[in-house]
Amino acid sequence: MDVPGILHADLDAFYAAVAVLEDPSLAGKPVAVGGGVVLSCTYEAREFGVRGGMRVVDARARCPQLILVDGTFDAYTEYSRKVFEIFTSFTPVVEPISIDEAFLDVTGSIHLFGSPEDIARQLRSDVREQTGLAVSVGATTRKFLSKIASQVAKPDGMIVVQPGGETAFLHPLPVSYLWGVGPVTKRKLNEFGLETIGDIAEISVQSLSSMVGPGAARHLHALANNRDARPVEYSREAKSVGAQSAMRAQRRTMEELAPVLQLLTDRVASRLRKKARSARTVTVRVRFGDLSSVTRSATVATPTASTSALVHVARKLLQKVLDEYPKHEITLLGIATTGLGVDEPIQLAFGVDDEALGGGTPEELEAQALDASVDELRRRFGRDVITHGSDLLSGRTDHTDGLSDVMTRDD
């Protein structure tokens, strides 16, 4: 490729920026979005050392005048939608990474909109004008390199690395800029004296392999030498769907945990149905007081998106964990589903006509109705049915034994 046609576009401090747009009086102030932890914060807050992922109490210690605002997920979704609309006005080849980040392949758009550099500039200005948000852009010949370039360009900047200039840009950067180098790998590399990406590029894969293992070694060595053939993919199906809920450290019984498991499973099943997918493998994860965690999984023969079927499997797995770790305090319960297949769309909404449920015996219909999502129940009852797994444990709802009680309570 002879043009830097792969763009990585990344909105700056997205949640915090939206909060400021929604309340202009916050402009120029240190603002953080989050509850227990900081999800996002303005650059004014970062000057005080506040960072995403930090506990709110720690953030306040560093910045007493920090303004904390609640997240408004609807607003994020709306802004994100607008931004992605702008992305797709430049190229159909857009690969979303998250709500605020995407790769764009603009090599096919050059004859329409000019060089990648021109496109990046126009894209940044369109996003700014139409949404008020700042987006940083990296433009290079490789996916991973564009991602790095956009990070270096932040805040509110763009970096274009022309073909031939990749090594000069890449090699002086610290190893932690590489995709796949987290705290553990960084520590290992540093212990062997590897500080920059150039250091990784120069040593052999064999040496690297003895530090981080063969898989990571091949991966990191390739990236450090600017090898990354991955194309921008514009339609990727999710490979797993999960939900989890943290809780105060405490020994808990199956009776206490069952409603939480039910809620989480219902959330997962409902999202599966919304995507018209079904799952074969159910994984239950439990985190203990010492932050260690275990998973237990099981695979069923037939893919399913039914809450009751998934709960049935999940309960057995949870029981297994409770039996194996009878004394541990539990701080998190999670469920994930993998082995996703594509489903025929199913209508299992609570309250719809029996015909829409696909018919069957009264028992079957009831079982299907019980698979209605919490969303559906909310819609139907117009009440705050359940908000969070921890509510169940703290007794803030009178919900005690799974979904059926929710229905009887409010009916």
Added chain:
DNA sequence: TCTGGGGTCCTAGGACCC
């Protein structure tokens, strides 16, 4: 420094089949 929720990918061992 271990606090939240939603994900991806990799490794490794065991069971099972041919």
Added chain:
DNA sequence: TCTGGGGTCCTAGGACCC
């Protein structure tokens, strides 16, 4: 019946990313 090789599927854990 055992030994060898190859492949697939399942389970469990770990590192990393946003």
